[in-house]
Amino acid sequence: MNEISAIPQGEQDGAKSDDEAGTLPHHIEAEQQLLGAILTNNDVYDRVAQIIKPEHFYEPVHARIFEISANRISKNALASPVTLKAFMEDDDGLKELGGPAYLARIAGAAISSFAARDYAQMIYDLAVRRELIRLGGDISAKAAKVEATSEPMDQIVEAEQSLYKLAEQGQATTGFVSFLSAVTDAVQVANAAYMRDGGLAGVSTGLIDLDKKLGGLHRSDLLILAGRPSMGKTSLATNIAFNIAKAYKKGTLPDGSEGAIEGGVVGFYSLEMSSEQLAARILSEASEVPSEQIRRGDMTEGEFRRFVDAAKALESCPLYIDDTAAIPIAQLAARARRLKREKGLDVLIVDYLQLVRGTAENRVQEIGEISMGLKAIAKELQIPVIALSQLSRQVESRDDKRPQLSDLRESGSIEQDADVVMFVYREEYYAEREKPGEDNLEAMAAWQERMERLYGKAEVVIGKQRHGPIGNVELSFEGRFTRFGNLVQPWQQGDDQGF
Known part of the structure; x- marks a missing residue:
C-alpha cells in the first residue's frame, strides 16, 4: 500500500469486482493522505478542486468521501471525520474498510497542505492512465468486432474524438493573479x-x-x-x-x-x-x-x-x-x-x-x-x-x-x-x-x-x-x-x- 502498484490492495480493494481492476495503475495511500489533509484542513480543498473530481479516485469509497466533503465545503459547512460520519454510517463500502473509524484513520495519515497539489496531480495522472487503458480496450474490441454498419474510418474518428475529449479534461485554470x-x-x-x-x-x-x-x-x-x-x-x-x-x-x-x-x-x-x-x-x-x-x-x-x-x-x-x-x-x-x-x-x-x-x-x-x-x-x-x-x-x-x-x-x-x-x-x-x-x-x-x-x-x-x-x-x-x-x-x- 506504500507504492504505486498494479496489484489489488487487499481488503481495501474489496469493493472491486472487476477482475481487470488489479491491472490498472493506482495509488491508494496517496488518495488516503490527500483526503486526510482535506478532512483536517478544509482550505486544502480549494487548492485541489481545479485538478481532481470524485471520478478520478480509484477507490469508490474515496470518491464518495471526496464528493460529500466537496458538497459541505462549498456550502461553508465543516467537513471532518465527525461530520462525515452521519452521511456515511450506512455506506457498505465504508463498512468493509472498518466503518466510520476509517475516516479517523485517514485523517491521522494526512499529508502537509503544501504537498496537496502534488498528490492531487498524481491521482489525476493515474486516473488519465486508467482511462487511456479503458479507451484502448474499447478501440481494440470494436476493431475486432467486424460489422457491416461499422466502418473502420468511422471508428478512427470516434477514437480520435474520445482521446481529444480526454485531453481537454483537467486543464487547471490560473485563478486570480496579482496586479503586479x-x-x-x-x-x-x-x-x-x-x-x-x-x-x-x-x-x-x-x-x-x-x-x-x-x-x-x-x-x-x-x-x-x-x-x-x-x-x-x-x-x-x-x-x-x-x-x-x-x-x-x-x-x-x-x-x-x-x-x-x-x-x-x-x-x-x-x-x-x-x-x-x-x-x-x-x-x-x-x-x-x-x-x-x-x-x-x-x-x-x-x-x-x-x-x-x-x-x-x-x-x-x-x-x-x-x-x-x-x-x-x-x-x-x-x-x-x-x-x-x-x-x-x-x-x-x-x-x-x-x-x-x-x-x-x-x-x-x-x-x-x-x-x-x-x-x-x-x-x-x-x-x-x-x-x-x-x-x-x-x-x-x-x-x-x-x-x-x-x-x-x-x-x-x-x-x-x-x-x-x-x-x-x-x-x-x-x-x-x-x-x-x-x-x-x-x-x-x-x-x-x-x-x-x-x-x-x-x-x-x-x-x-x-x-x-x-x-x-x-x-x-x-x-x-x-x-x-x-x-x-x-x-x-x-x-x-x-x-
Whole structure:
C-alpha cells in the first residue's frame, strides 16, 4: 500500500469486482493522505478542486468521501471525520474498510497542505492512465468486432474524438493573479509593440490602414468579420491569411521560446469552399490571374507560367486548410490544438461561424455555444481567432446598406463574445444594381459619376472594438483577383507607401 502498484490492495480493494481492476495503475495511500489533509484542513480543498473530481479516485469509497466533503465545503459547512460520519454510517463500502473509524484513520495519515497539489496531480495522472487503458480496450474490441454498419474510418474518428475529449479534461485554470503580474504582462506587450516596426501590438494583417485602426491582431481576441453575400468577406479573410503566412519568420521570442517574430502560422477552416477552391483564390491574388480563368483553365502561356511560379513560391507558406463540412465546435477546438502542437499556430480563421455545429437544440443557444467556444480557443491557445459571419437580410431593406451591429444573425451572443466586430461593405456592389434606364440621361450621368468615385473601393466598418476606436477603414478591391489592398489616398499620390 506504500507504492504505486498494479496489484489489488487487499481488503481495501474489496469493493472491486472487476477482475481487470488489479491491472490498472493506482495509488491508494496517496488518495488516503490527500483526503486526510482535506478532512483536517478544509482550505486544502480549494487548492485541489481545479485538478481532481470524485471520478478520478480509484477507490469508490474515496470518491464518495471526496464528493460529500466537496458538497459541505462549498456550502461553508465543516467537513471532518465527525461530520462525515452521519452521511456515511450506512455506506457498505465504508463498512468493509472498518466503518466510520476509517475516516479517523485517514485523517491521522494526512499529508502537509503544501504537498496537496502534488498528490492531487498524481491521482489525476493515474486516473488519465486508467482511462487511456479503458479507451484502448474499447478501440481494440470494436476493431475486432467486424460489422457491416461499422466502418473502420468511422471508428478512427470516434477514437480520435474520445482521446481529444480526454485531453481537454483537467486543464487547471490560473485563478486570480496579482496586479503586479498583470502589469508585468501588459508592459511586455507594450514593449514588444514599441520595439516592432510600425508599433503594432499584434500580428499584422498586411493592410496598413486596418492595422493602424486595430493595432494588429491581438492574442486571445475573437474578431468577427461579417458581411452580406458578395461583399467579399471570404476574399478579405484569405487575403489576410495569405499576408500573414507570406510574412512568416521564425525566431527567438522575448521569453526565450521559439516562435513567429513576423507573420505567423495560419489555420483556415473553410466550411463553405473546398481547399482547392480556397487555394485557387489565393493563387489568383498571388499570380494576378483572374480566378474565373483559373477555374476554366482559360489562361495564356504567360498567365499559366505566373500561376505555376506563384504555386511554387507558396509551397512553403505555413497556411493550413481544413475543409471539413459542418465540423462540431469541440472537434474544431481539438484540431486547432493539434495543429498548434505539431506545426505551431498564430492565427485561426473560421469561414464561417454559422456553418460550425454546436450541441444545443435551440439555434440561438447553439450560436452562443459556438461563439463562446471560439473565444475560449483564442484564450486557451493565446492566438487571435477571426470568425466570418453572415448578416441578416434586413440590410437589404434599408436605404443605407452600410451594416451595423444589429444586423448580425443571432447578434446577442456574437456581439457579446467578440472583442472586435468588423463589416465588409462595398457600395460599388449596390450602385451597380441601381443603374438607371438609358433614356434618363441626367440620372445616367449622375450614376456614372458615382460609379467612377466608387470603383475599386471597399470599406471595413469597425462596429465594435474593446481596446480601440470604432470607425471606417477604406481599402482597394480588385474583383478580378479577389484582392483587397491598401488604398492610396489623394495626398499619397506619387508616394509608393500605399502598395
